[in-house]
Amino acid sequence: MSKAHNLNRLSYFAAVVETGSFTNAAERLSVTKAVVSSQVSQLEQELQATLLVRNTRKVSTTEVGKIFYEHCASILNEAEEAFSALSQLTENPIGTLRVTAPNDYGKAIVTPLVAAFRRNYPDCQVELYLGDNHSDLMAGNLDLAIRVGWLRDSGLLARKLGVFKQLLVGPADKFALLSHIKHPNDLVGIDFIANTAISDPLQWQFKTTGNKRISVKLKSNLSINSAPAIKEAVKNGAGLAILPDYLVQKDLIEGKLIQVLPDWQLPEGDISAVLPASKFRAGKVTAFIEMLRRAEKARIDS
């Protein structure tokens, strides 16, 4: 079976035709003229045809050489297009982006972001999977998983995109009563709704700006495993609760909830992007992560 054609030789031949000499072709291609001479000779050997007539101080193309050159020019032009098309796709990504995010964070932050992403990159499609079960990146169906909280497996390739604060909130119509709570110890006896979707939902560590820490064990007569549901319960006067800022930020601004103990900070959590193992990042993934990072920075700055 005949050996495959060596397409790399085409560029040596084309350079000679275009520059008019082996010497100039060598200069253009940054190789020695012996290489150009040899490569073209081998091409002629492979074709069993003379492509170039080597006259004194002048190289001219034979008739068959001219025909072959037209093909070469076309091939090399399209090859250049092919390679640059790929680098173009970094700026103008294409394809379907498949993202998973936790329910709460997804609804509050990712869903509006996806709409903006589609506006920015009309050649992309998005498939957004919301859920609190950790989707398996290994299955290869996903481009990106957004993790909120604390990563259990530090071996994953995670990229931190932002942080979220946790706020102690209560219903707005109990402002008078809640104004008297000035210290975490004042929470004793106050109704508290525990979020059983997280581990150890009653043990909390408060911190002031002076780095004073108080660890408080709260008591709860009501526990729910859904943060949005807890938020609704708080609004209905069922008690206080600790919820992530991205979930309650809007209700605080609208006066439906009020923050209790605003001078005391609770532990922050990470917002991370977890990516499947891959050597290269598709433009669509890079673009989306960058938008999410910017959105998180804007949210924190407001």
Add this chain to the structure above:
Amino acid sequence: MSKAHNLNRLSYFAAVVETGSFTNAAERLSVTKAVVSSQVSQLEQELQATLLVRNTRKVSTTEVGKIFYEHCASILNEAEEAFSALSQLTENPIGTLRVTAPNDYGKAIVTPLVAAFRRNYPDCQVELYLGDNHSDLMAGNLDLAIRVGWLRDSGLLARKLGVFKQLLVGPADKFALLSHIKHPNDLVGIDFIANTAISDPLQWQFKTTGNKRISVKLKSNLSINSAPAIKEAVKNGAGLAILPDYLVQKDLIEGKLIQVLPDWQLPEGDISAVLPASKFRAGKVTAFIEMLRRAEKARIDS
């Protein structure tokens, strides 16, 4: 400065896309699957993009891979066209054939052959140079020189195409007188026209079928340096002459001339094609030489 793209990798990638697996691609390309794997990986490295998703027992092409593949398929198709176009030109030659031939032989044999060549190969043009001065093949302006006679320089790349005989001829209207000439020695006293275009035009060696040789020094009262002119003079009764068979064949058939001493042979001469030094023979040259060879064979056989 960035290195030139390696176009040979395109065929490995395309084969994987088209066959659906690295293993099948390796089989198609007659290499090991490790080679295909490595070549595609290097292509992805060069592009900084993932072209293929390696799933279990199944390879799929990414969105950018699909775009890149379309380019590859086009490039590889045109490369195949380019290489086969060149082999096609061996059967259907193109271009301008530049031939030189001696005046006499050119007019008698080459001119009608050129017309037939043009009919056979309409994509070819011909430039025919007739003359008895040896044109310089070294100048690169000629594809082929036809030499008739004896080559002076055996170092030239010559290809023998045929031979010509030399015939002693006389005017047809002197048949009765010429019939009495049975031996070369009988030529003494007979008017002979010397051809001063050749060296030593009076010294001739005759040979019979029994390999009996006689060397005769003829005398001449008329000498002309043009074989066609000598032929005319012979027809007009100016004497006998020794002329190449390709020049008198027609007149002999038409009864205008008669051959004298037909049982005695004179030295034959070669008809050769002299080619400029070149590794490969253009289709047009090969085709013309073959036609000339066939024409010479037909001439001898008639």
Add this chain to the structure above:
DNA sequence: AATGATTGTAAGCTTTTAGCATACAGCTTG
């Protein structure tokens, strides 16, 4: 006419790449 400069090629060598054989990880199938 002689000499210097330039171009393209040949030859020998070094560096780089292609390709093979082997082994292994991971997954599917029986």
Add this chain to the structure above:
DNA sequence: CAAGCTGTATGCTAAAAGCTTACAATCATT
């Protein structure tokens, strides 16, 4: 659970690419 298959990694060998040097041939200059 074992066998089989696929794709990748690694080390090695062979082949190719490319460099350096030298030379032949031609042209331009003196």
